[in-house]
Amino acid sequence: MTATVSGSQTVLQLEGVTKRFGGFTAVDNVSFDLPAGTIGGLIGPNGAGKTTLFNTLAGMIQLDAGQVVLNRTPIHTLPPHQIFKAGLARTFQIPRPFREMTVLENVMTAPANQAGEKFWNNLLRPRKVAREEQALREQALSIIDFCDLSRVSADAAASLSGGQLKLLELARVLMSEPEIILLDEPAAGVNPSLMVTLVDKITELNRRGYTFLIIEHNMDVVMSICDPIMVMARGRLIYHGDAAGARQDPAVLDAYLGDLP
Amino acid sequence: MIGVISYLVFFLILALIFSIAVLGLNLQWGYTGLFNAGVAGFIAVGAYTMAIMTGPSREAVMGGFELPFVVGLLGAMCTAGFAALVVGLITLRLKDEYLAVATFGIAVTIQLVCLNWEYVTGGTLGLISIPNPAKPLTDGPLAQNSVFLLIVVGVGGIAFWSLERIVQSPWGRMLKAIREDADAAASLGKSPTRIRLESFVLGCMLMGLSGALYVAFIGYVSPSDFLPIVTFQIWTMLIVGGSANNRGAVLGAIIVWGVWTSSGYVISKLVPTEIQAQGGAMQAVLIGLILVLMLLCRPRGLIGERMNVSRHARI
Ligand SMILES: Nc1ncnc2c1ncn2[C@@H]1O[C@H](COP(=O)(O)OP(=O)(O)O)[C@@H](O)[C@H]1O
Ligand SMILES: [Mg+2]
Numbered sequence: 001m002t003a004t005v006s007g008s009q010t011v012l013q014l015e016g017v018t019k020r021f022g023g024f025t026a027v028d029n030v031s032f033d034l035p036a037g038t039i040g041g042l043i044g045p046n047g048a049g050k051t052t053l054f055n056t057l058a059g060m061i062q063l064d065a066g067q068v069v070l071n072r073t074p075i076h077t078l079p080p081h082q083i084f085k086a087g088l089a090r091t092f093q094i095p096r097p098f099r100e101m102t103v104l105e106n107v108m109t110a111p112a113n114q115a116g117e118k119f120w121n122n123l124l125r126p127r128k129v130a131r132e133e134q135a136l137r138e139q140a141l142s143i144i145d146f147c148d149l150s151r152v153s154a155d156a157a158a159s160l161s162g163g164q165l166k167l168l169e170l171a172r173v174l175m176s177e178p179e180i181i182l183l184d185e186p187a188a189g190v191n192p193s194l195m196v197t198l199v200d201k202i203t204e205l206n207r208r209g210y211t212f213l214i215i216e217h218n219m220d221v222v223m224s225i226c227d228p229i230m231v232m233a234r235g236r237l238i239y240h241g242d243a244a245g246a247r248q249d250p251a252v253l254d255a256y257l258g259d260l261p
Numbered sequence: 262m263i264g265v266i267s268y269l270v271f272f273l274i275l276a277l278i279f280s281i282a283v284l285g286l287n288l289q290w291g292y293t294g295l296f297n298a299g300v301a302g303f304i305a306v307g308a309y310t311m312a313i314m315t316g317p318s319r320e321a322v323m324g325g326f327e328l329p330f331v332v333g334l335l336g337a338m339c340t341a342g343f344a345a346l347v348v349g350l351i352t353l354r355l356k357d358e359y360l361a362v363a364t365f366g367i368a369v370t371i372q373l374v375c376l377n378w379e380y381v382t383g384g385t386l387g388l389i390s391i392p393n394p395a396k397p398l399t400d401g402p403l404a405q406n407s408v409f410l411l412i413v414v415g416v417g418g419i420a421f422w423s424l425e426r427i428v429q430s431p432w433g434r435m436l437k438a439i440r441e442d443a444d445a446a447a448s449l450g451k452s453p454t455r456i457r458l459e460s461f462v463l464g465c466m467l468m469g470l471s472g473a474l475y476v477a478f479i480g481y482v483s484p485s486d487f488l489p490i491v492t493f494q495i496w497t498m499l500i501v502g503g504s505a506n507n508r509g510a511v512l513g514a515i516i517v518w519g520v521w522t523s524s525g526y527v528i529s530k531l532v533p534t535e536i537q538a539q540g541g542a543m544q545a546v547l548i549g550l551i552l553v554l555m556l557l558c559r560p561r562g563l564i565g566e567r568m569n570v571s572r573h574a575r576i
Contacts, residue, residue, distance in 0.1 A: 080444070081449075081450045081452045081453075084448060089449075092448075099442075101434070104574055104576060105569070105570055109434050109451070110450070116573075117432050119459060119463070122426050156568055176450065
């Protein structure tokens, strides 16, 4: 089950991660390692606990048992903003943009430790802030361009379509060059042409060295770009391996009741 | 003519003093989404600090340090800021709604303390003979008020300029991000608690500054100046002028204070003397009406929010 790709280093390591809501165990003793440079696919039927697992990894909800290690540092005790700073970035299943801000500033918000985030620097060291902002702006505009959002960079995030919001979420997390990016259903609600773009972006970023863990329902996407694949059902991890194996695994087929293409 | 000018100067002094408190609330609510329902309490803290630090010494009451005006202003900002720090550390981790309840309770508590802690606050009588910094420089009431107006414009101008600087920046961008979606901001490395605390404390410092200027102008301070109606007025000024826009905050202060004082005048002329005592209530109803109309017809205020935050990120 826990086959690690030989020779590559582990970025993210889960050990016995468990999350209960009252008497209901949404994530049940999940363990796996994700090697650097991979695109891990996390699949499973609705309600399997995938988003809940992401929320515990990102610190948005506290896990009840187990541990999460990012590059040898335990992160499961940290608050969300420190987990991000440690190098784990995530997007949301339902996009959560800063609606009343421009696309550009949504993206510029992301980098940590900006000089201008200390309010006094804006009075005492305005030049330093201006220089940093200039550089950030350039970087943000190029990422926005990469994500095909250039046409809307000056618009309010509130005015974007669902698919554009998915791309905006991706653009935001790219600003900080994280160790690992968790994408929660990046292709959901995205129209087919945009979907091709999105998949291209992810594979291109992966070639540049980014590690991903992706929750996705679109099996074409998962089977074509994800390896390894982890399958969850009723909170448990029931499969961990390659795409071909997942198609034949009886437990996986059972969980999907034969829905798997 | 002189009468009109005198009145206009007097009016502007008060409107601009209020506008400083509105700027503070704008930082908290407009930019950060913090519902401070205890504005009057933080104004009171600043006002009493000013009175104690700069007022003459008197029997049976602490204070009377006769410190310079500017020291009083800074002291008032510090105590209001400190009070905000304590309140913020306790409440800002809680859910949003609790902040409103907690700040409202704290403002009422502060008012009661002012009323009852005679040794420090002078109790019901308050503290009188607070020196006006314009007095030694001038003779005659109009000249004195004109100089005081200049002082208020100067102090308010510095506050306004500094605020614009620190808000049109990456810091302001974080405030807005927290306001829009605190969880999403946290997932991008921003600490909501810390950012809210900074905004809350700075905003309350401005409220304290406003209270200090008020006391120096009026010359006395008493607990009845800090009833919840003051919080209500400051809120209306912000909503009318336009949340998340500092110009709007100042404009709102001038307009609402104009409506408030002129309605007071009209009521005193038109309403029979027997029910004059209810005049204040009528004014409050009028302000409430304006607030409701504004929220219905122009929820973003007269000058709405600008989409762009950082002055370095204009497109
Ligand atoms: N905050 C919560 N409180 C109670 N139950 C929750 C909460 N969040 C998720 N759940 C439950 O946990 C289960 C897993 O949900 P989720 O992680 O969203 O599934 P998935 O993303 O795999 O579709 C669901 O049954 C859901 O109802
Ligand atoms: Mg989900």
